[in-house]
Amino acid sequence: MNDMRAVERDVDTNDLKITARGVDVFYGDTHAIKDVDVDIVDNTVTAFIGPSGCGKSTFLRCLNRMNDTIDVARVEGSIMLDGEDIYDPKVDPVQLRAKVGMVFQKPNPFPKSIYDNVAYGPRIHGLAKDKAALDEIVEKSLRRAALWDEAKDRLDQPGTGLSGGQQQRLCIARAVATNPEVLLMDEPCSALDPIATAQIEELIDELRSRYSVVIVTHSMQQAARVSQKTAFFHLGELVEFGETGHIFTNPSDPRTESYITGRIG
Amino acid sequence: MPLLWILVIVLCLGVAGYVLGRQRAMASAGGDRRILHSLPSYYGANVSIFTIVPALLVLTIWLFVQPVVIERQVTSMITDTAIEDAGSRGLVMTDVRRVAEGLDVAIEQGALTSEEARNIRTEFTNVRSRLGEVGVALGSEVTPEVLDAAQRYRELNRIGNQMMTVVVLILAALGLGYAYARTHQEFRARNTVEYAILTILVLASTIAILTTVGIVLSMLFETFNFFQLYPAQDFFFGTEWAPTFESDASELGLLPLLWGTMYVSVIALLVAVPIGLFAAIYMAEYASARVRSIAKPLIEILAGIPTIVYGLFALITVGPLLRDYFAEPLGLGTSSSSVMTAGIVMGIMLIPFVSSLSDDIINAVPQSLRDGSFGLGATHSETVKQVILPAALPGIVGAVLLAASRAIGETMIVVLGAGAAARLDLNPFEAMTTVTVKIVGQLTGDTDFSSPEALVAFALGLTLFVITLGLNVMALYIVRRYREQYE
Structure with missing residues (x-):
């Protein structure tokens, strides 16, 4: 593990993008997240790590209210995006999700052409005045997702015909196209081979210059490679949160150390 | 020996074979079933199969072939003059069989001994009245020729049945012996x-x-x-449907019927597809689990209502309603039977076909696609419209074409709802009729199967079959062509 590189990596800004205070999540009677406080800094990659079922994906889905689509889920506490409570009744979850984009574990392109996949978000939010503007958004998004060169000659072909890694980059392009401020990634590489994974990781580092990125990962190496901040979850609790280099080299909680050294997980 | 006895004996042999085969297999393995290639019951079943199957196969074939062979033998005895007297060869043969059966019945009841039956002569006995006494009525006096033929018929049948009994039982025994001999611990x-x-x-x-x-x-x-x-071009392109059973002046044009079928089906689909599809979307996407568990069976009850009940609903309720509130005020007709009535009621009948299938198909769209769309800030209806319906489209098209096949083949609702008048008309409040109704019409009552008026029903049926077959092939093609592959 190249921990030294992680230590040297700086956080570019210190503007808080998301502040979560005292968040509890219940699935029916199950207490899935217990009193979690997290600060997500702008233009930073924040990694959530922890053993399976520790609640890291659940917490991620709180950040764009995707848990609303699950009937039995209940969220308590406050999550502020740019100082505004996203669980305030005045906030429309549909608009929130345009600002907080999401990339899922398994690539899930729509059964449409590559172009229509990327244009989906801009179309439903009315971001493009005309066809030319839409073309521009599609090209820009595909370039940001490092897919333009591979896809530019086959924009009218179905997105499901791409390879797994390309599909996942298409999903990233699709999320980027709505001009989000935060990108949530739920184990984006778990269904990909090592080469595709490396490409996505490189991409995540580039995306950091425009968005604040939150990534859930099972791979500690990946967290160490791509993130500046790391949060370690265990059994629904946030055990430790801090600089990635610090967490991996000098964890303050014994549970974090056990997980990193492979004793729990 | 009666057929039932043969069957019982063969089956008993089969059961015996099972027990014997099992025992022999166990004995060959010295009582240790682990040495056997197969479980002991397989050895038993094997002997059973060899005992029963060939015997029953031969029995079945024999039962089909024997009457044909005997018929041919007996027919050759009958002279041409006898055939001319009776009208046709078939009628003479009917008499022969009847006399033969009559003699058998007489023996059974004790009115004749088998000796007497064999030696009965038309010259000395009135066969017709003798048979009449035991309840076998004959249409005319029995001629010596028919009696001879009947005696021969009886004789051949007796020999045939005896041979069949012997052959079948020997075959069963041989099968048993063969399979039993082969039973050994290494036999597979x-x-x-x-x-x-x-x-x-x-x-x-x-x-x-x-x-x-x-x-x-x-x-x-x-x-x-x-x-x-009847000339084919007059059938396929004729615009008149006017069968008359008296003369040769029948007009049997397909077009008015086909037009009625299509018109009613289109109206039915215009009712069923939107309602069914929207109901399916609500059920699959919006309804809570509780609403769904109540509402879905309720919708599916519609599919269980017999179509004749829908027909009554059309006749009593919908037809008069449409006439009084739409057709008459608009000056479009005074008939309570109309294409509209049948179409709407048939549409209601088809709702569950469309909704139930579409519901399953929408549910089969992976949740990850919904998450992806919601994650981009799409509303629920945008997600349904732009992601779920396109993904489910091939299946929905299949459901609609299935409903169309049902609509084209539907009869009772049309009889009661749309009437029986074949007509080429655009007015939906006019009575019309469909192909299926006319098939029923042409084949009910006294029908002479050598007249074109009755045979036209088969041409109509075949036309319908070809149309629905075409629809099904099209549905398959669309489903294959546009199906998205999800793992």
Whole structure:
């Protein structure tokens, strides 16, 4: 593990993008997240790590209210995006999700052409005045997702015909196209081979210059490679949160150390 | 020996074979079943199969072939003059069989001994009255020739039945002996039994396919007969439907009926597809689990209502309603039977077909696609419209075409709702009729199957079959062509 590189990596800004205070999540009677406080800094990659079922994906889905689509889920506490409570009744979850984009574990392109996949978000939010503007958004998004060169000659072909890694980059392009401020990634590489994974990781580092990125990962190496901040979850609790280099080299909680050294997980 | 006894004996032999085979296998292994190639019951089943199957196969074939052979033998005895007297060869043969049966019945009841029956002569006895006494009525006096033929018929049948009994029982015994002799610890009984099971399964599917082929062939032959009597171009392109059973002046044009069928089906689909599809979307996407568990069975009850009940609903309620509130005020007609009535009621009948299938298909769209769309800030209806429906489209098209097939084949609702007047008309409040109704019409009551007026039903049926077959092929093609692959 190249921990030294992680230590040297700086956080570019210190503007808080998301502040979560005292968040509890219940699935029916199950207490899935217990009193979690997290600060997500702008233009930073924040990694959530922890053993399976520790609640890291659940917490991620709180950040764009995707848990609303699950009937039995209940969220308590406050999550502020740019100082505004996203669980305030005045906030429309549909608009929130345009600002907080999401990339899922398994690539899930729509059964449409590559172009229509990327244009989906801009179309439903009315971001493009005309066809030319839409073309521009599609090209820009595909370039940001490092897919333009591979896809530019086959924009009218179905997105499901791409390879797994390309599909996942298409999903990233699709999320980027709505001009989000935060990108949530739920184990984006778990269904990909090592080469595709490396490409996505490189991409995540580039995306950091425009968005604040939150990534859930099972791979500690990946967290160490791509993130500046790391949060370690265990059994629904946030055990430790801090600089990635610090967490991996000098964890303050014994549970974090056990997980990193492979004793729990 | 009666057939039932043969069957019982063969089955008993089969059961005995099972027990014997099992014992012999166990004995050959010295009582240790682990040495056997197969489980002991497989050895038993193997002997059973060899005992029962060949015997019953021969029995079945014999039962089909024997009457044909005897018929041919006896027919050759009858002279041409006798045939001319009676009218046709078939009528003489009917008499022969009847006399033969009559003699058998007489023996059974004790009115004649078998000796007397064999020696009975028309010269000395009035056979007709003798048989009449035991309850077998004959249409005319029995001629010596018919009596001779009947005696020969009886004789051949007796010999045939005896031979059949002997052959079948010997075959069963041989099968038992053969399989029993082969039973040994190394014999692969399991494979034989597996093969027998495979044969049963293949037979079952073959019967289903052959039945379809048989239906099509019977329709084809009758249709061919029809076209011998009535010109094909007049049938396919005729615009008049006016069958008269008295003269040769019948007009049997397909077009008015086909028009009625299409018109009613289109209206039915215009009712069923939007309502069914929207209901399916609500059920699959919006309804809570509780609403769904109540509402879905309720919708599916519609599918369980017999179509004649829908027909009554059309006749009593919808028809008069449409006439009083739409057709008459608009000046479009005074008939309570109309294409509109039948179409709307048929549409209601089809709702569950569309909704139930579409519901399953929408549910099969992976949740990850919904998450992806929601994650981009799409609303629920945007997600349904732009992601879920396109993904589910091939299945929905299949559901609609299935509903269309049902609509085209529907009869009772049309009889009661749309009337029976064949007409080419655009007015939806006018009574019209469909192909299916006319098939029923042409074949009910006294029908002479050599007249074009009756045979036209088969041509109509075949036309319908071809249309629905075309729809099904199209549905399959669309589903294959546009299906998205999800893992």
